[in-house]
Structure formats: C-alpha cells, structure tokens
Amino acid sequence: MGKKLIRFDWAMKKLLRHKANFGILEGFLSELLRFDVTIESILESEGNKEDEYDKYNRVDILIKSQTDELMLVEVQNDSEIDYFQRMIYGVSKLVTEYIKEGEAYGTIKKIYSINIVYFGLGQGKDYVYEYKGEFVGLHQNDILRPTALQQQSYKTEKVSDIFPKYYLLKINNFNKIAENTLDEWVYFLKTSEVRDEFVAKGLDKAKEKLRYEELSEEDKKMYDRFQENKRIEIAVIYTAEIEAKFQEKIEIAKNLIGLGFENQIVTKATGLTPEQIQTLRLGEIF
Numbered sequence: 001m002g003k004k005l006i007r008f009d010w011a012m013k014k015l016l017r018h019k020a021n022f023g024i025l026e027g028f029l030s031e032l033l034r035f036d037v038t039i040e041s042i043l044e045s046e047g048n049k050e051d052e053y054d055k056y057n058r059v060d061i062l063i064k065s066q067t068d069e070l071m072l073v074e075v076q077n078d079s080e081i082d083y084f085q086r087m088i089y090g091v092s093k094l095v096t097e098y099i100k101e102g103e104a105y106g107t108i109k110k111i112y113s114i115n116i117v118y119f120g121l122g123q124g125k126d127y128v129y130e131y132k133g134e135f136v137g138l139h140q141n142d143i144l145r146p147t148a149l150q151q152q153s154y155k156t157e158k159v160s161d162i163f164p165k166y167y168l169l170k171i172n173n174f175n176k177i178a179e180n181t182l183d184e185w186v187y188f189l190k191t192s193e194v195r196d197e198f199v200a201k202g203l204d205k206a207k208e209k210l211r212y213e214e215l216s217e218e219d220k221k222m223y224d225r226f227q228e229n230k231r232i233e234i235a236v237i238y239t240a241e242i243e244a245k246f247q248e249k250i251e252i253a254k255n256l257i258g259l260g261f262e263n264q265i266v267t268k269a270t271g272l273t274p275e276q277i278q279t280l281r282l283g284e285i286f
Contacts, residue, residue: 005192005210008116009059009075010226014219016061017042021209025063027202029071031182032114032128032167038066062094069110070094078233079119087113091164106153111164116189118171127173127186131166135159253280 016025022039029037043062060074072090076083091113099108135144144159151157171190178184181200188194194207215223249270256266263277270277 003193003207003211005188005194005206006212006215006223007192007226007230008189008206008210009077010223011206011210012061012073012075013059014222015209021205023205024202024209025061025073027200027205028185029063029073029112029114030201031185032169033112037071040064040066040068043070060090069112070098071112071114073114073116075116075118077118077230078237079121083115083117083121087115087166087168091166095164110162113164113166114169115167116169116171120172121168121170124170125173127170128182129168129170131168133160133163250280253277257281 011021011024015021026037026039041064043064058074058076058078060072063071063073065071072094074090080086091111094111095108099105136142137144146154146156146159146162154162156162169186169189171186174183174186174190176183178187178195178198181198184195184198184200184203187198188203188206194203212220212223249272253266253270253272253276256269257277257280261269263274266272266277267274272280
C-alpha cells in the first residue's frame with residue numbers, strides 16, 4: 001500500500017503552479033489525453049480567480065502547453081446542478097480572453113477542459129468521459145470535414161479538433177483496482193495514495209513531492225485547516241441529509257395518522273418509535 005499523500009486539489013492550489021512540480025501535471029494530462037504534454041507556463045485568467053466560496057469547494061489551474069494549447073483543469077467537490085453549463089462558460093471565457101482585439105479568429109488556441117468531480121453529475125456508470133462532438137448532416141448523415149486549405153492551415157483532419165475538447169472524471173464512480181495507467185491516476189485522485197507498483201506518468205513525482213512531511217510548517221498548518229474544513233463540510237452535508245430523511249418520515253407518519261392508521265402500522269411504515277408517533281398525535285414537536 002502506498003503512503004498517503006496530500007490531496008490533489010490542494011496541491012493544485014499551492015504546489016503544482018511551481019515549475020519544479022510541472023512533471024506531476026504533465027504526467028496526469030499525458031495519461032488522460034493519450035499524448036505527451038509539456039507545460040510551457042501556468043496562466044491566470046478571469047475564469048480561475050478565487051473567491052470565498054471557491055476556497056475549499058473548487059480549484060482550477062490554467063495551463064499553456066508547448067504546442068500553444070490551453071488546458072483548464074478544474075476540481076469540483078460540491079454538487080452543482082448547472083455544472084455542464086459552467087464547463088461551457090469557462091471555455092467560452094478562455095476563448096475571449098486569449099484572442100487579442102483585431103486578431104484573426106484562426107489564432108484562437110485549442111482548448112482542453114478537464115473536469116474532476118466528486119459528486120454525481122449526469123447519468124452514467126463510467127468514471128472517465130470524453131466529449132467527441134462532430135457536425136453530422138441531418139439528411140446525408142455525413143460528418144463535416146475541413147477543406148484541404150483548412151487542414152493545411154490548422155493541421156487537423158477533423159472539424160471537431162478545432163473545437164474545445166471536454167473530459168469529465170467522475171471520481172466517486174471509480175470503485176475498482178487500477179487496471180491501466182489512467183486508472184492509477186484516478187485511484188490517486190480518489191484516495192491520495194500512490195501504490196508501489198504504479199507506473200503512470202507523473203505519479204512518481206507526486207509520490208516524491210506531495211508528501212505531507214515535505215511541506216513547510218506554514219503549508220502544513222494551511223493543509224491541516226483545509227482538511228478540517230473538508231471534514232466539517234462533509235459533516236454538514238451528512239447532517240442535512242439525515243434531517244431531510246427524518247422530516248420525510250415525520251410527514252409520512254402525519255399522513256398515516258390522519259388516515260386513521262394505528263401506531264404499530266405507522267411505526268412499521270416509517271421506522272419512528274411509538275413514543276415519537278404518540279408525540280405527533282398530540283400535535284407536539286420533537
């Protein structure tokens with residue numbers, strides 16, 4: 001069993017922006033995108049500025065590769081019903097931020113949107129999804145292709161390669177032993193552990209540089225607070241869920257009481273105790 005490391009999202013916020021640690025992100029992106037990624041620089045944009053809500057709930061990092069492509073990696077912890085729309089918005093902002101006024105549209109950089117989520121997003125049992133949009137003819141069912149000039153100018157054979165590419169990693173859906181190098185990265189993202197037998201690109205650097213013992217005393221205190229806030233956040237969510245379920249039981253019990261059912265049947269249907277049901281009959285609150 002590998003030694004526990006610090007969480008990847010906290011590392012993104014504090015450590016992975018330093019050039020000495022680029023190899024960790026390069027490894028992750030290379031395994032996910034299936035081609036070797038070399039980071040030219042870490043950029044800042046209007047789309048990834050931190051606010052108070054983002055402090056523990058969300059973190060992202062904007063990467064410029066040596067091939068002049070933009071890669072936005074975002075980790076999202078709490079559920080957001082409109083997260084798909086946020087993915088589109090984030091990419092749209094990058095398109096407008098990184099084309100200068102008066103430049104030709106052909107200078108717009110290729111964008112990769114990599115989203116690592118720790119909540120149920122959409123319906124699906126897989127844990128890694130890749131968006132492969134194509135323009136398909138409504139009548140001929142053919143796929144629109146670039147012209148020969150476009151292929152030469154933009155070095156692409158598919159129109160879809162000109163458009164942003166989205167990846168979605170649903171970490172909570174991963175419940176098995178790592179079977180390939182991308183799985184090894186997902187295993188790390190879920191457990192903050194790198195097993196001794198893992199060989200995925202970048203994980204050797206993560207194992208070396210993301211150890212808690214390697215942090216400065218100041219960073220250790222910050223990370224401890226981060227972990228404590230995560231525990232509190234989980235406890236708050238769990239408490240809210242328990243209270244909602246209990247309230248639902250109370251409403252069911254009130255309806256059954258109103259329909260004239262005896263305490264024994266109400267208890268069996270809701271799991272409430274006879275004493276709790278009697279309290280409801282008396283119109284009291286508990």
